[in-house]
Amino acid sequence: MIVNVDVNGRLRSFDVPPGAFLLDVLREAGYLSIRRGCDTTSCGICTVLLDGKPVPSCSYLAIRAEGRKVTTVEGIPEEAAKLARHFGEEGADQCGYCNPSLALAVYALKQTRPKATDEEIRLWLVGNLCRCSGYQSQLVAIKRYLEERP
Amino acid sequence: MNVVNKPLASLDGKALMMGRPAYTDDFAAPQSLVVKVLRSPHPFARIVSIETDEARAIKGVACVLTHKDFKRISFTRAGQGYPEPSPHDKFVLDEYVRYVGDEVAIVAGVDSSTAEAALAAIKVKYELLTHVLDMETAVGNPSVIHPEPEAREMFPIGFEPKKNIAAAYKMNVGDVDAVLKKCDVVVKQTYRTTAQAHVAMEPHAANARFDHQNRLVIYATTQTPVHVRRIISQALAYPIANIRVIKPRVGGGFGGKQAIAAELIVAAVAIRTGLPCRYAFTRKEVFESSYSRHPMNIEMTLGAMKDGTLKAIDCKVLSDTGAYGEHALTVFMVTGSKVLPLYNKVEAVRFAGTVVYTNHTPAGAYRGYGAIQGNFALESAVDELCAALKCDPLAFRRKNMIREGETSPIFAIMGEGTEGTAMTMETCKLPFCVDRGADLSDWAHNHPRRIVAKNRVRAVGMAIAMQGSGIPLIDMASATVKLNDDGFYNLLVGATDIGQKSDTILAQIAAEALGTTLEKIVVTSSDTDVTPFDTGAYASSTTYVSGNAVLKAATKMKETLVAEAAQVLGTTRDQVAFDGSTFVAETGRLTLKDLSNRLFYNHDQKQLSVTESFCGHKSPPPFMAGFATVEVDLETGEVDLVDYVSVVDCGTTINPKLAQGQVEGGIVQGIGMTLFEEPVYGKADGKTVNSDLLSYKIPTRLEIRKLTTEFAISYEESGPYGAKSVAEIGIDTPPAAIANAIYNAVGVRVRTLPITPEKIWRGMQIRAGKMEESK
Incomplete structure (x- = not known):
């Protein structure tokens, strides 16, 4: 079946089987920034923004995205670069596998709650696991990014 | 230094x-083709028959492989140097399955659902064998896990498969029993x-x-490209010169990607079908069918005099x-060799043990590699000894721990499966680490405990640790520095960046030297056709071993450039000063840009390239000192980790x-192991209960409330610009430091990880006589 989705501002039509998940459809279409980390919607690595809200694409049926706006990190290159600068300064990036999804989640936080407290940041990102960093350097970098005004 | 010791942003962070x-x-x-693997539902069984005709007949199925399709070649997946210190006890596919998740058959289909259909159509008849899950009953168990004649050791490691013994070792210095008899306490x-899962965020994957x-x-998602190439060639009897292994970015390893996993399977499918194929582990496969940390039972005996002198271990x-x-012998030896030298002044020390086969998911390399297990035992026992001696744990450690300029006989005795290498501690800032950690954790105020609220106690506990910097005389790394026109360089390294950002720090070393x-440094890592040899990212080797190779290559490149410039300037090399961009002599000036363009295009043309190796x-x-500040709820036993210094x-x-980042990442993995990580197996069926990220909690x-991390001022003469390695040391202290803090808080000594609120609560009930x- 055909599903019509706005991906990063471009209208796309995908021919998908009914049970296909958004993650697989997008990766198949070449949006390689979205990656799989688990099978149980537990790690946050497959996060995309659906009409601006973070959603785990590994368990989101592609057909449910009909007529909606999907944003991958390729759609927010300037914001990702800004966050990357703070990550670089804090040494908060290691393997990088979770970083595109983290950039989307943090960008959504900035849209929703730009003055988030440490506790609000932790809660907002509790589903975005990272096994490399120990989290603290990321918290510092994320705060700097949130404080940055356009 | 202009580049080294600077907090520069990583080379690849922004693009990633x-x-x-x-x-x-x-x-x-x-x-x-999409590759999938049929895995054993039984912990121990023999495949009586395996029917694949129906699966092969499915439209779009390209191949179905069973043990009948492979020559019986035993090998080890461990991903170590050659000959490996791990027994060759694995086959690509075998008629025996030895754990839930072991490989039974490989399928490849045009898409995921076709491959799934093929898996479902394979009919296997198993003869169930009696499984062994309790390591205490493994030795001499009538159920022999490796009865096959092909299983063998590459050199003596104490391998006795008929007794379910994968490896064994013992050593002693002095007469431990006699010294213990004379001790006051x-x-x-x-x-x-327990076992621990690595949980690198990127599941294992390979394509061919x-x-x-x-x-x-x-x-491939590998820490060891050259070992992968060798093992594929060996296991599939395929010419090594026809294999190229490329390691792109890797989403975390922590030891879990040292062993070969998906690589062998895609190689087999590609060779069989001639078609490109891909295989990505599911998270369940990562948990069940890669490998985990070796669970250990460690009996630790310490003897000391009343004055606080440690006499025997x-x-x-x-x-x-x-x-x-996989890594059976070497992980276990590190439990001694990178733990016991911490207290080098003892009169006698003994280390002995056995590594047994069971029908659990295989154990293998995991950051800490035996040292974290040994550190938990030793540093818990030291605090127990201090309690018995009524001695301050800091004073005890200051009195007995290893110091700069000292050695331990253990270094010469115990290596990685072989004899070790004698060495003196040229740098050991443990005294500073202990003092500074005590300040930062406010030891004077928080030790042993203070009440912070009704039913809430705060306490601090600590532990010291050591690790290594590569395996001496075994780990070899090499690096190539190549000049390009316009005066920039390629740095080709076999060193394997798996997310620890080794490309960046190796480029910093090269830039400093040049x-x-x-x-101006373009790094490539790793591609077995392109990059020079390096044993890979393990044993805390990259900064020290690969870093030294890079330093040698870059230094020699600089000398070569000066020699070339001297010729152009018509003088001798000792008359030329080079600041990295311009050569200056009394006879004239020349920029690197002009020299390199001249070398490529104009005069006496040649490629300048230097390759150097280091072993x-x-x-x-x-070394490090770790201080855990905890708050324990006296009603529930819940622990909040307030700060980790x-x-x-x-x-x-x-x-x-x-x-x-290396230290804090290690600390947090150590905290996970201490407080809640534990793969759980059904006692009856040997199946893992929590092989997903919903139920296995990291x-x-x-x-993670607060991490406080500092570095001692220290300069190791033998390291590149004074560096030692840092990848593993962070993980070692949390189990003992947190256990000691919890004891200080509530008087409950938990000796079995993980330290759950339930264990603490039970301990408090027992103490209160309730x-x-x-048992």
């Missing part, structure tokens, strides 16, 4: 954040550690295809390697922020 294609599965060839306890020369090209280990003996900036003659240990001596930090952002101790 922006989502550039970078990881293994991003490079699968178009139209790749003896503490003897058994400490138990044949290139324009009909060579097999494999992209006796350490007996039983280690569970699961179904295959007097240039990071932008360490010692393994200078990084790390003071680390890793020599010079090549990049202080990235070094901090630390999230909520548990509950009896259970």
Whole structure:
């Protein structure tokens, strides 16, 4: 079946089987920034923004995205670069596998709650696991990014 | 120093954040077959029959492989140097399955659902065998896990498969029993550690295809590309010169990607079908079918005099390697060799033990590699001894711990499966680490405990640790520095960046030596056709071993450049000053840009390229002191980790922020192992209960409240710009430091990881006389 989705501002039509998940459809279409980390919607690595809200694409049926706006990190290159600068300064990036999804989640936080407290940041990102960093350097970098005004 | 010891941003961080294609599965060839593996539902069984006709007949199924399709060649997946210190006890596919998740059959289909259909259509008849799950009953059990005649050791490692023994070892210095008899106080306890899953965020993956020369090209999530190439060649009897292994970016390893996993399977499918194929582990496969940390039971006996002098250490280990003996001997030896020298002034020390096969998921390399298990036992026991002696734990450690300029006989006796290498501690800032950690954790105020609220106690506990910097005389790394026109360089390294950002710190070393900036160094790692040899990312080797290779190559390149410039300037090399961009002599000036363009295009044309190698003659240990501040709820036994202070001596930090990331990442993995991580098996069926990220809990952002990390000023002469390695040291202290803090808080000594609120609560009930101790 055909599903019509706005991906990063471009209208796309995908021919998908009914049970296909958004993650697989997008990766198949070449949006390689979205990656799989688990099978149980537990790690946050497959996060995309659906009409601006973070959603785990590994368990989101592609057909449910009909007529909606999907944003991958390729759609927010300037914001990702800004966050990357703070990550670089804090040494908060290691393997990088979770970083595109983290950039989307943090960008959504900035849209929703730009003055988030440490506790609000932790809660907002509790589903975005990272096994490399120990989290603290990321918290510092994320705060700097949130404080940055356009 | 201009580049080294500077907190520069990593070379690849920005592009990775922006989502550039970078990881293994991003490079699968178009139209790749999808590979899946049928895995054993039984912990121990023999395959009586396996029917594949129906699966093969499904439209779109390209191949179905069973044990009948492979020559019986025994090998080890461990991913170590050659000959390996791990027994060759694995086959690509075998008629025996030895754990839940062991490989039974390999299928490849045009897409995922076709491959799934093929898996479902395979009919296997198993003869169930009696499984062995308790490591205490493995030795001499009538159920023999490796009865096959092909299983063998490459050199003597104490391998006795008929008794379910994968490896064994013992050593002693002095007469432990006699010294213990003379001691005023003896503490003897058994400490138990559990398996731990690595949970690198990128699941294991590999893809394969044949290139324009009909060579097999494999992209893989590996820490050890050259070992992968060798093992594939060996296990599939395929010419090694026809194999190319490319390691793109890797989404975390921590030891879990040292062993071969998906690589062998895609190689087999590509060779069989001639078609490109891809295989990505599910998270369940990562949990069940890669490998985990060796669980150990460690009996630790310490003897001391009333004045607080430690006289003897006796350490007996039983280690569970699961179904295959990957890293069986070496992990277990590190439990002694990178732990016991911490207290080098003892009169006698003994270390002995056995590594047994069971029908668990195989154990293998995991950051800490035996040292974290041994550290939990030793540093818990030291605090128990201090309690018995009524001695301050800091004073005891200051009195007995190893110091700069000292050695331990253990270094010469115990190596990685072989004899060790004698060495003196040229750098050991443990006294500073202990003092500074005590300040930062407010030891004077928080030790042993203070009440912070009704039913809430705060306490601090600590532990010291050491690790290594590569395996001396075994780990070899090499690096090539190549000059390009316009005066920038390629740095080709076999060193394997798996997310620890080794490309960045190696580029910093090269830039420092060449007097240039990071932008002028283009790093490539790793591609077995392109990059020079390096044993890979393990044993805390990259900064020290690969870093030294890079330093040698860059230094020699600089000398070569000066020699070339001297010729152009018509003078001798000693008359030329080079600041990294301009050569200056009395006879004239020449920019590097002009020299390199001249060398490529104009006069006496040639390519300047330098390759150098390094193999360490010692393994200078990084040291640290870890201080855990906890708050324990007296009603529920719940623990909040308020702060974890790390003071680390890793020599010079090549990049202080990235070094901090290594330490803190290790600390948090150690915290997970201490407080909640534990793969759980059904006792009856041997199946894992929690092989997914819903039920296997790793630390999230909520548990990590505060990490305080500092580095001692330290300069290791034998390291590149004074550096030692730093990848593993961070993980070692949390189990003992947190256990000691909890004891200080509530008087409950938990000797079995993980330290759950339930264990603490039970301990408090027993102390209050409300509950009896259970066996």
